[in-house]
Amino acid sequence: MKVLTFGWDFPPHTTGGLGVACQGLTRELAKEGVEIIFVLPKSQPVEGDSRFIFADVEHMVRTREVTSSIAPYLGSQSVLDVYDEYGVRKLYQNTLLDEVHAFAHKASQIASEEEFDLIHAHDWTSYLAGVAAKVASGKPLVLHVHATAFDQAAGDNVDPAVFAIEKEAFASADRILTVSHFTKQIIVEKHGADEDKVQVVHNGVDTTEPKTYEPTLQELREQGKRIVLYHGRITIQKGVDYFIQAAQKVIAHDPNVMFVISGKGDMTGQIMQQVGALGLSQHVLFAGALWYEERDQMYQSVDLVVMPSVSEPFGLVPLEAIQHGTPSLISKQSGVSEIITHVLKVDFWDVDDMANKILAALRYPVMHNQLVQEGKREVSRLSWKKAAQKVVDIYIRLLKWIT
């Protein structure tokens, strides 16, 4: 079975969970005997990188690059403002929408040159490419929904251009995979996607015993401070403002708690102002966007990680944190909360409960330890292999149904 796959991003060049998910799924699909042609919009280091871990099967994955610059976490009209892997800003003059259309144009050409059995397109930036490839080849199309316009907007005020692409692409797809029931519900209710076409494939996670680092924030720890981390983009979708409101309540009860914010985004200024206005500057540290070693070191040094997302299709943060031995408090408005038990859960808007559970996690060591021990065990069972087997099954049934 040969699958023409469209994505936008692949490790090590990645700014979020999407690239990681594409990598994990692709690697395991290859192990299941699926041959994949992975099409990426622009040149980037993919093969030959030491972190590229499917070395044993990589001969089966051919990566094609087309020249296009795409960042799916932006609105359709934004002038692209993306960062490379070293955090250096790259500026592009075209809008994201132009890039998406350019990608679709190239996809049509590629589809007519290549031989394959079906098409699999990851995330909205590739949907048009997938649809174009289907039109050019007549092969069945699988769309993989990692997020929707509603997640980015954290409400109904969605980007109309992105919404239009999603809606149209869902209508022309033969199968739609969502990373959670949470996301399935959104596309059925908001986009009117045909429920019978939609199947949930929860993401897997790569569990490797992580490197242990020297703890950071040593000084604070020596003062006996307890540390709570937010790690992620600072955008409306992520609910950082609710996190700050909860922080205020926590500090009113226990001034010994410190909050660390790792990440950047279009709400950074607003969040800094909120922290100042609430008089929390002594209790909230802005660490900038931490990646790789620095991020892992931070995960290992804190007492609790909070993912307060307003709308999170999946959410890798609690899975990363637990591998570093730190438990999480996550919002129920996330896909990952459907598959993990050993975390604390809260409605993102219930800042009282958020504060209560932050304090409880710091207060009751037995619970903290159980969340770590059982959480690690639980996460080790969430393999990409299981996700890939489900996808292969969907491919096979789709091909039978079409032919």
Next chain:
Amino acid sequence: MLTVCPYFHVHQPYRIKKYRVFDIGKDNQYFNDASETDLNNRRIVDKVAEKSYRPMNKVLKELLDTHPEFRFALSFSGTVLDQFEAYAPDVLESFQELVATGRVEILADTYYHSLAFFYSVPEFERQVAQHAKRINELFGQTPRVFRNTELSYRNDLAKWCEDNGYLGIMAEGWDPILGWRSPNHVYTPVGCDRIKVLLKNYKLSDDVAFRFGNKQWESHPLSAETYADWIHAHHGDGSTINLFMDYETFGEHQWEDTGIFNFIKVLPEILLRHPETSFKTPTETITSYDAIGEIDVPDILTWADTDRDLTAWTGNDIQKDAIASIYALEGDVMETGDTDIIETWRKLQTSDHFYYMCTKWSDDGDVHAYFSPYESPYDAYVAFMNALSDLQLRIQYLLEKKRQREQAESEEEVVASATPRTFWGKMRGWLSQCIARILFFINQKK
């Protein structure tokens, strides 16, 4: 002769509301949730009364009136009786009417549906005594057969029952305990010679309690005729069929639309059609049949899960922590002598609180096997531990006050004895010194 011994267990806990860390020291009401959730105790009692207690008691009353041979046993937790009294007094009255027929036996139990026996025997004994008193007040009966929370059983519990004058005790008829033997006989607990143990026939009990409404079950839909045939098949190889189950099976666990009420309405008559089949209460069963062998249960046996142990209550670390924390307070709680503190502490011992913290299902993903009013086991733990922290503060406050009062009193005595101005003043001083010496002497002897 084959007799059927049905026993229904009636219980509701006092569920703890979403009690938050900031409530500690500010709010001493842990059980007064007034939301539209399943943490609202009044709401649950109203709901279950409507779906189960009222319609089922009506059915049972009709059955008792129609069939003079029909009899069964009930067990009540004190916490459910208190809630009936407060929220549904008519339900309590309808139970009293059933018992007034003289053919309904009430079993002994712990007042707070607790696992106290395994953590503190003195506390267990106080709860059993409180329960017996309440049962006597409400129903005019003194229980003679014991059943422990979640049907938990161990050799030493049976011995305790014998030493305390009970006729018998109930337990799960679990194959690893029985070996090749049948649960449909009466046995003697190992180490006892006066009492007997009645073993639940879990297959026939669970056919009704768990499987009745399950459309995937091969015997669904189960008719009373078929079920009576299964019971009658034991003529010749058994003397008693012990059907033990939650009362809430009828109408709450198995909804009315499964046909459960119609099933139970006709079952006694169909069973009684067989001339050699009848009903007996637990006491009648124990006194009618000789024990045919010994039952040896060195480790705790319960009626729960496929493990038949306490792991659903004390299996993980947060459960162990919570239950150890509550029993660690015993000395201080009793020292306060404060009835409200003692009652609250006991309400927190109810086994349901620990069950809600169970995470066993996360291994097989069978969430529905473990019902909980909380959205997560950790929510249950946080609410419990926060409430417990508040209780600890209240206890410390009372004990501190008590110590201050005692100190002030003894200082007063010293002052009084040091400055005797009048004859009576001298006498008082002399007397208090005598008492102090006597107390000192007694304490030394201890």
